[in-house]
Amino acid sequence: xxxxxxxxxxxxxxxxxxxxxxxxxxxxxxxxxxxxxxxxxxxxxxxxxxxxxxxxxxxxxxxxxxxxxxxxxxxxxxxxxxxxxxxxxxxxxxxxxxxxxxxxxxxxxxxxxxxxxxxxxxxxxxxxxxxxxxxxxxxxxxxxxxxxxxxxxxxxx
Amino acid sequence: xxxxxxxxxxxxxxxxxxxxxxxxxxxxxxxxxxxxxxxxxxxxxxxxxxxxxxxxxxxxxxxxxxxxxxxxxxxxxxxxxxxxxxxxxxxxxxxxxxxxxxx
Numbered sequence: 517x518x519x520x521x522x523x524x525x526x527x528x529x530x531x532x533x534x535x536x537x538x539x540x541x542x543x544x545x546x547x548x549x550x551x552x553x554x555x556x557x558x559x560x561x562x563x564x565x566x567x568x569x570x571x572x573x574x575x576x577x578x579x580x581x582x583x584x585x586x587x588x589x590x591x592x593x594x595x596x597x598x599x600x601x602x603x604x605x606x607x608x609x610x611x612x613x614x615x616x617x618x619x620x621x622x623x624x625x626x627x628x629x630x631x632x633x634x635x636x637x638x639x640x641x642x643x644x645x646x647x648x649x650x651x652x653x654x655x656x657x658x659x660x661x662x663x664x665x666x667x668x669x670x671x672x673x
Numbered sequence: 674x675x676x677x678x679x680x681x682x683x684x685x686x687x688x689x690x691x692x693x694x695x696x697x698x699x700x701x702x703x704x705x706x707x708x709x710x711x712x713x714x715x716x717x718x719x720x721x722x723x724x725x726x727x728x729x730x731x732x733x734x735x736x737x738x739x740x741x742x743x744x745x746x747x748x749x750x751x752x753x754x755x756x757x758x759x760x761x762x763x764x765x766x767x768x769x770x771x772x773x774x775x776x
Contacts, residue, residue, distance in 0.1 A: 553718040558735040595739045614737060618703055622737035625746075631729050632688060632747040638739035640701070 558621050563648065563659075566613060566621050572657040580604045581649050581660035585636060593643070593666040599636035604653035607633035611652075616645035641666050675763075680773035682757045689751030689775055691722065691729075693744045693759055701736040717742060720761045724751055751775050 557569035567574065584599035600610050610633065611624040622639045633651070641647075644665040651658045676696035683690050695717065702714025714736055722730040729748040751757070753775055760770040 553733050558733075597743075599745075617737050618701075619735055619737065621735050623735065624733045626731040628728055628730070630727075630749045632749070635730075635744065635746040637745070638743045640699075640737050640739050 554624070557624070558619055560620050561618075562620065563613065563615075566611075566650075567657065570611070570624075572652065575650055575657035575659035578604065578651070578658035578660060581651050581658060583647075583649065583660070583662045584634070586647075586662060587664065589665045589667060590641065591667055593641040595638050596641050596664060596666070597636065597638050598647065599634070600649040600651075601632075601634035602649075602651045602653065602658075604633070604651055604658060606654040607651055608654075609652045610635065611648075611650040612637070612639060613648040613650060614639065614641055614645055615648065616643050617641065675767060675769050678759060678761075678769065678771040680757065680759055680771055682751070682773050682775040684751065684753055684775060685747070688747045688749045689724070689755075689757070690747045691745065691757055691759075691773075693722075693742075695720075695742045695744075695759075695761060697741060697761075697763065699736060699738055699740045699742060703736075715764055717761045717763045720744065720759065722746070723758045723760075724748065725755060729757075 557566060560566040560569050580603045582601050584601050586598050590596040598612055600612065602610060607627055609624060609626045612622045613620045614622055623637060625635055627633050641664065646661045646663050648659055648661045679694040681692045697717050698715055700712055700715040704712050706712055716736040717734050720732040720734065721728060730746050755775045756772050757775060758770060758772045760768065762768050
């Protein structure tokens with residue numbers, strides 16, 4: 517019995533990290549009340565780190581992810597409208613990342629079946645930067661990026 | 674208790690479009706006050722939207738979401754008169770739930 521226990525532990529070891537990450541709420545669609553905040557993912561500073569914290573591999577660039585009603589030049593970095601749509605089948609979640617913000621990850625949205633993989637929100641940007649839309653579809657990660665220039669306090673246009 | 678959210682839900686074709694405007698400081702923890710002291714972070718961490726008890730959107734936010742956050746999304750189904758419920762929880766553990774009727 518003991519030997520078997522060890523075996524199970526050994527086999528289990530490899531998957532534990534992934535399972536934990538899944539349990540952390542990002543991979544599984546968050547339950548209404550039991551949803552937890554993925555602290556590690558929100559403290560990352562690069563795309564690689566974020567991907568690690570989210571439990572995914574390197575994302576594949578995709579043309580099926582589009583930014584909608586997102587400006588090229590944002591006059592006010594405190595309020596930058598961002599809209600993301602994905603035409604990838606089985607889109608499970610959409611994340612918005614800002615490369616030059618103190619912490620890269622801005623928001624993660626879980627998209628349950630029946631909800632359109634299209635949403636818009638407003639984020640803050642410290643300075644001009646690339647913004648990434650990271651989409652998880654059918655278990656794989658895809659990414660699209662857009663450069664947004666921030667002209668704080670200037671007369672826009 | 675925080676101020677109520679503004680929620681609008683409209684039937685568009687075969688789906689329901691939901692627009693939410695929340696009232697929240699969304700303090701990043703990066704800013705300093707006049708005395709040079711850091712203002713502690715205070716922001717919405719999780720947002721859940723449900724329709725007839727079914728989750729239609731679950732989000733996790735960082736402090737990089739703008740003050741008084743705006744959120745728009747669409748889900749399939751939903752009829753006039755149905756209720757859409759939005760709940761958020763912030764980093765201080767505060768919670769707020771508001772409800773809107775689909776028009």
